Amino acid sequence: MQSSKPPRRGPQRPAGPEPETEVAILDMGGEGDGLAEGPVYVPFTLPGERARVRGRGERRQLAELLSASPERVEPPCPHFGTCGGCALQHWEMASYLAWKRERLIGTLARQHIETEVLPIFASPPASRRRVALHARQGSRDAARLGYKMRASWDLVTIEACPIADPRIVAALPALRRLAAPLFEHPKSAPTLHVTLTDQGLDVDISGVERKSGGLSADGRMRLAQAAAEGGLARVSLDGEIAYMDQQAPSVRLGPARVFLPPGAFLQATPQAEAAMRAFVIEAAQGAAQIADLYCGVGTFTFALAEIAPVYAADGAAEAVRALTTALAGAPGLKGVRAEARDLVRRPILAEELRKTDVVVFDPPRAGAAEQSAEIARSAVGRAIGVSCNPATFGRDARTLIEAGFRLVRVLPVDQFxxxxxxELVGVFER
Known part of the structure; x- marks a missing residue:
């Protein structure tokens, strides 16, 4: 006998149009969406505004702006609102920067940390030297190229980008032609990691299907031809060089010229890099022995070595090799000893820091939990933390504070x- 019960189904969205309601925006949420009572998060709104919103749950869509804040400005980018790269172009700059600084203060407060937080350093528009451009198949001669849409895997094909260096924007047609040969396999979803160097654009491409043998000989030939015609400095596929002009791409870091390995990490804007370096160098004055941990290709190393001998360590062997090679062209340094070392599995021990009086640490987003514990155990008198994640910085700062350090000042940095x-740089003293 058949059961009369209806078949079981998962949660169903209610039929019919999405409901609309009117809300007052009270504050800004952590992701840059306006925050109304509920909580309800509404993109592209500002505190003090009233809006009609569409949808259910915490995340709604803006249906109509009913009253605008005096802090609202015209977004400078024609793709704003569709492109997922920027969330806050509609907010007047001074208020936007004040919000970022207050967010940082609030993040530290959750770890019960109070300190002097300096005025925020802001990179100007048109200054980003690193961008990641997603490619989708277009014609035989030119791919579609752009950023992901907001809350979507779809692509916004960009023609303008007010955050990027104009030389990157000007190269978009050449980059579309470069990406055209990358779709021999249907599973390929290439991303072009573009870095502006002193020799031009350095492009490292990820996401090309490799299990089927990777790019064919014909595809590589077309790639190299497009790179040469586009005037690019270098093109690599997951770090393997596919094309290079006469000289390897390089940048100047303090007193040294560093030839970059493919895909090397650099700070996103040269202006923020310079401001962070100046802050670190000022805080390191008077040191007799310095450790530069998570040193990368030497963002801070070479300038620190003008103060005192430096021990530099990083888990990326290619970056450490580039740093070491650059030493020959940087005379007048007090000495640099560099080592490729995984600072998560093998942090520099407190005993190894016995003769070190200043430590600089610049970890990835996950922070430096293991290394911070060793700095806390050491006799180091001053530590300088550089961070792209205030939450993990706060966790590591709490470790140092509980060991007798004091966070004396913080420089907030806006380079995104x-x-x-x-981002931030913080100075600790015992």
Whole structure:
């Protein structure tokens, strides 16, 4: 006998149009969306505004702006609102920067940390030297190229980008032609990691299907031809060089010229890099022995070595090799000893820091939990933390504070303009 019960189904969205309601925006949420009572998060709104919103749950869509804040400005980018790269171009700059600084103060407060937080350093528009461009198949001669849409895997094909260096924007037609040969396999979803160097654009491509043998000989030939015609400095596929002009791409870091390995990490804007370096160098004055941990290709190393001998360590062997090679062209340094070392599995031990009086640490987003514990155990008198994640910085700062350090001042840094992302440099003293 058949059961009369209806078949079981998962949660169903209610039929019919999405409901609309009117809300007052009270504050800004952590991701740059307006925050109304509920909580309800509404993109592209500002505190003090009233809006009609569409949808259910915490995340709604803006249906109509009913009253605008005096802090609202015209977004400078024609793709704003569709492109997922920027969230806050509609907010007047002074208020936007004040919000970022207050967010940082609030993050530290959750770890019960109070300190002097300096005025935020903001990179100007048109200054980003690193961008990641997603490619989708277009014609035989030119791919579609752009950023992901907001809350979607779809692509916004960009023609303008007010955050990027104009030389990157000008190269978009050449980059579309470069990406055209990358779709021999249907599973390929290439991303072009573009870095502006002193020799031109350095492009490292990821996401090309490799299990089927990777790019064919014909595809590589077309790639190299497009790179040469586009005037690119270098093109690599997951770090393997596919094309290079006469000289390897390089940048100047303090007193040294560093030839970059493919895909090397650099700070997103040269202006923020210079401001962070100046702050670190000022804080390191008077040191007799310095450790530069998570040193990368030497963002701080070479300038620190003008003060005192430096021990530099990083888990990326290619970066450490580039740093070491650059030493020959940087005379007048007090000495640098560099080592490729995984600072998570093998942090520099307190005993190894016995003769070190200043430690600089610049970890990835996950922070430096293991290394901070060793700095806390050591006799180091001053530590300088550089961070792209205030939450993990706060956790590591709490470790140092409980060991007798004091966080004496913090410089907030905005180099990801019009995003909710904020970075910082903090100085600790015993």
């Amino acid at each position: 303009l019009w995003s909710p992302h904020v």
